[in-house]
Amino acid sequence: MLDHAREIKSMKLYTHIDRVHNELAELGKTPSDLLKTEEISHFDQLHYHGTGAVDEAIKMIGLDQQSRVLEIGSGFGGPARHIAAHTGARVTALELQPDQNTLASELTQRCGLSNLVDHACGDFLCHPWGDAEFDCIVSWLAIFHISDRQKLLQISSGLLPTNGLFFTEDMYCRQQMSDVEAEELEKGMYTGYMPDLDTYVDDFLQAGFEILRCDEMSDNWTDFTTDRLNDYRSNRERHVRVHDESTFLAMEDFYDLVNRHFRSGKLGGVRLLARKL
Ligand SMILES: C[S@@+](CC[C@H](N)C(=O)[O-])C[C@H]1O[C@@H](n2cnc3c(N)ncnc32)[C@H](O)[C@@H]1O
Known part of the structure; x- marks a missing residue:
């Protein structure tokens, strides 16, 4: 686990995570102030379309x-808190990186x-799950x-009852x-498994799931990441003031990398809901 937790920091979204505390200071919060989930949701969600996407999942899964x-x-715990606050469900939030897990708990x-x-905190593949059981597993990016x-x-199948659901974006x-593109993503996005869409679906079928829904998100996420990059760049002065130059450059570099690969038409996005048979 330690190796993965260290190596994944090659992805710049996961460096400079003190940006969360900078955003809290910008909101005028002292370290002991209580918070509302909606006050922090514009910086605690690390996927696309923020809490709107989580609301869609809540509805889709029921x-x-x-x-x-x-x-x-x-x-940072954003989706887990949003689910809990809006449905009253109990959520176990598993995170590989200790610094993010500590921040999420806070x-x-x-x-x-x-x-x-x-x-x-831990690697999903090595976590001591014991006899834990969940009605559903969710995962964003x-x-x-x-x-x-x-x-x-x-x-996952062992943690779900029959008819238990697996949702992922x-x-x-x-x-x-090309090899160069794949290597760039391996480092910049820490990609570990990137099959084509048929293989993606087939893996779930082979593991004893049926597919209830499979939405192609690539064009939508290409537009999202284009807007995100442009918006980030056009607010450079604000971001350098709230954070610092090195945080701005790291985030800009990451947003640019992801957007370039979506725009090439080679990086794809999927939203999938599967049921354990
Ligand atoms: C892009 S972030 C998304 C975080 C959150 N789902 C959200 O949407 O706000 C993906 C997270 O998955 C975590 N992760 C990667 N591999 C993992 C593993 N093997 N076990 C647990 N977490 C892992 C990363 O450390 C990272 O924080």
């Missing part, structure tokens, strides 16, 4: 107060949601980091990449 949810790769506690969201998809689906390879 999450409510009775649901026991596991999020794989929970980042934010959850300050939002008064520690009774519903349990943060855990995380499982493409994990190279062993077969093992990931086998463990994730990356896939839309068109064959």
Whole structure:
């Protein structure tokens, strides 16, 4: 786990995470102030379309107060807190990187949601799951980091009852990449598993799931990442003031990398809902 947690920092989205505290200071919060999830949702969601995308998942899956949810790769904890705050569901939020997990726990506690969201730090593939069971597993832009998809689906299946659901928004390879492109993504996005879409779906079928929904998101996410990059650049002065030059450059570089690969037509995005048979 330590190797992955260290190596994944080649992805610049995961460096300079003190930007969250800078944003809190910009909101005028002192370190002991309590927070509302909606006050921080514009910087605690590390996927596309923020809490709007999480709301769509809540609806699609049918999450409510009775649901026991596991999020794989929970980042700063934004989606887990949003689910808990808006449905009353219990969420276990598993995150590989210790610094992000510590930050996520702090934010959850300050939002008064520690009774519903349990943060855990570890690699999903090695975590001691014991006899844990969840009604559903959710994951935003995380499982493409994990190279062993077969093992990931086998463990997931063991954590779900029959009819349990697996929801993900994730990356896939839309068109064959050159070695240089694939290497750039391996470093800049820490890609571990990037099959084509047919293989992506087939892996779930082979692991004993049926596909309830499979939405192609590539064009939508190309537009999203274009707007994100342009918006970030046009607010350079603000970002350098709130953070610093090196944070701005790291984020700009990351946003540019992702957008270039979406625009090439080779990086793809998918939203998938599967049910364990
Ligand atoms: C792009 S972030 C998304 C975070 C969160 N899902 C969100 O949308 O705000 C993906 C996260 O997955 C985590 N991750 C990657 N591999 C993991 C693993 N094997 N086990 C647990 N978490 C992992 C990364 O550390 C990263 O924080």
